[in-house]
Amino acid sequence: MARPDLARLQQLARECRVQILRMLTHAGSGHPGGSLSVADILVTLYFHRMRYDPARPGWEERDRLVLSKGHCVPAQYCCMARAGFFPESQLITLRKLGSPLQGHPDRVMLPGIEAATGSLGQGLSIAVGMALGLKLGGKAARVYCVVGDGEIQEGQVWEAAMSAPQLGQPAHALDNLCVIVDYNKIQLDDHVRNILDLEPLVDKWKSFGWPVLDIDGHDFAQIDKALDHAEAIKGKPTFVVAHTVKGKGVSFMEDEPEWHGKAPKPAEAIRAIGEILGDPLPAWAQAVVGEIERLEKR
């Protein structure tokens, strides 16, 4: 795959983060911390790696993304809107009655979402089935599954982890599957290490037979290189441990468990947008800020 345009990805990620804050502020609820931590991974997937056609979300040759950590779907909605699946004006309908932008991903209401997720621990099993189904159907498409770190505590994840490297061997080995953990080290109640530590995470997955890559999940070049590497590995699915920062890009949200599942107030969102884009704000962001200011006055 061609080298990524890093400056472009960085700009798209900044836009994505602003849109996440915008949508959550309008919704008055949601999960900013993990949406911000996973943004760079999703931006790389949507704008550099995955093959898809927003006009034909059911195109059979498309690459699949299963966002198993479904509560961070705002980050995916932002990418999908920017990619042309639906208008960006629709982002502010997140979590509102009648909107296809459900609080957690809904495959039926929003074409382009591949599976309903949000009950943690289920997405990897679906991704494994998809990877196998694509192999059986003779498709070259790849499956990406993004899991949360806290989510890995679910037993079903380990069931699937044990299966995937062995399934379909040798003719239909799942080397079309790449699992990425958004390792931001915080879950709802507290830091992961204080709830149920995952370490040594790399060794655990290796011992299940997965090739494992350990990267900085905010470094686009590293993310891209890992996905290149995963694509080159034959006969096995690949697991990527992407170290990230919860609430990335917003000083008062970074590494703070309280921002796992709390929407910013309008003033907080405006401050956060200022931090992400710097001064002066481009015209589109000024419009977003104006919209949020009107929200506060209401």
Add this chain to the structure above:
Amino acid sequence: MAAKASRAAFGEALLELGATDERIVTVDADLSKSTMTAKFAKAYPSRAFNVGIAESTMIGMAAGLALTGRVPFACSFACFLVGRFETIRVSVAYTQAPVKLVGTHVGVAIGEDGYTQMGLEDIACIRALPNIPIVQPADELETRQAVAWAVGHPGPVYLRLTRQSLEPVHEDGYRFRFGLAEVLRPGHDVTIVASGGPLWNCLEAAERLAAQGVVAEVVNVATIKPLDEETILGSAGKTGRVVTVEDHGVHGGLGGAVAELLGEVMPTPLRRLGVTGFGESGDPRGLYAKHGLDPDGIAESVLKFLHR
């Protein structure tokens, strides 16, 4: 036709259908010998996947396979399969993945293994989901046709199958039609609604009742959901008394479905026969007798009900 377990008829039907339909795949959790998909796995090894004792992943994988155009049959004992309810709820039902869920070893009729292996709440659980139909065939012929129907059905399906052999209740030429109940034996004094394992016993009970001057109408409900309201209301309107018979807990199963229908549309005196409390180890005949699901027990309950 000889008596045959519906799981055995299922295994044979799947083997036959798999010969011409490349889309069919099986996903098992170390019970393929019991669910009878082992024959399919032997004939088509590249289309049969055993994930080990991991039912949640079996169900999720089946969803992924279904969403990429395969026709997956995810099979286990009903209690272990539906025991992973939340995975069925989100990965299959809400996702609208056309997975064919097959729950075998239903009811107390599995016998000696006892309660932990008995599917006794599975109908109630799947009934609570908006979009998964429930089909419980009553003999070999009906099972084979229900399996063929499931392959062609565009959505998810729950097939409920027995461990024990089932005496044939249908004649050659019978056609299973999804969503339709069937009056197996006409009558006018009482309606007996049943499906699956105890159905043949209901026909036997109707013979005994006839000897005592009670003409019972026996209705086979192969499709428990959606329920054939017209046939059941028609029969209940004619007889004025309804008894439901099932090898499932009395709460939320076939009896529950019939009670909801009658209660809303045409309140009719109703008696629900089924399993109360937990099951236990024992020989299957003894267990049916204990729970009043054998011909004598059914006939006795009907008589008591009519003469109360």
